[in-house]
Amino acid sequence: MDLSQLHNALSSHSFDKVADICDELILQVASTGVAYQEEWPYAIHLLGHLYINDLNSARFLWKSVPQGIKESRPELVAAWKIGQCLWTKDYAGVYNAVQGFDWSPEASGIVASFLENYRKKMFDLLTIAYSTIIVSDVAHFMGMSEEDATKYAVEHGWSLDVPSKMLTVEKPKITAEQKVDSSKLQRLTEFVFHLEN
Structure with a gap:
């Protein structure tokens, strides 16, 4: 089984392509009738779906993995814990699942990038939901210590009221500038002209 395309995607940090590559490869291999299950990179495949937030495909993949493989691959189980937390919107659980496992070198890049995203x-x-928020809540949603969450928020323009431990959210600037595509304007003009005549 040739996994070079998958390895290239992982080494070039093209993590958004991992799920599609794996899906295509598994279909190709399955269509040949060759037994692939023992050597298939299920954890990477599952992480690929989680990376692009395709929870339905992740659940389907998990259900299709033979029980014996689930029992023999702790990294696969660890990846599935992330999926379960995403599914149930357990924000702190996502961080715990990611940080609570010693990922293989092959998986560590996609996991680190997933966590950053x-x-x-x-x-x-x-930022969208709050105008002010207590530091402990930010720490909970960001999977960080209160000190790190405060630092992160302040670095992104928020301000801290030290006595109350409240952060004031800096809303993003909304730009009303729009660029008009001259070809669209030309088509609109021609359409209006056609309607009038």
């Missing part, structure tokens, strides 16, 4: 997504959601 997840943390940024959570921060963006907090």
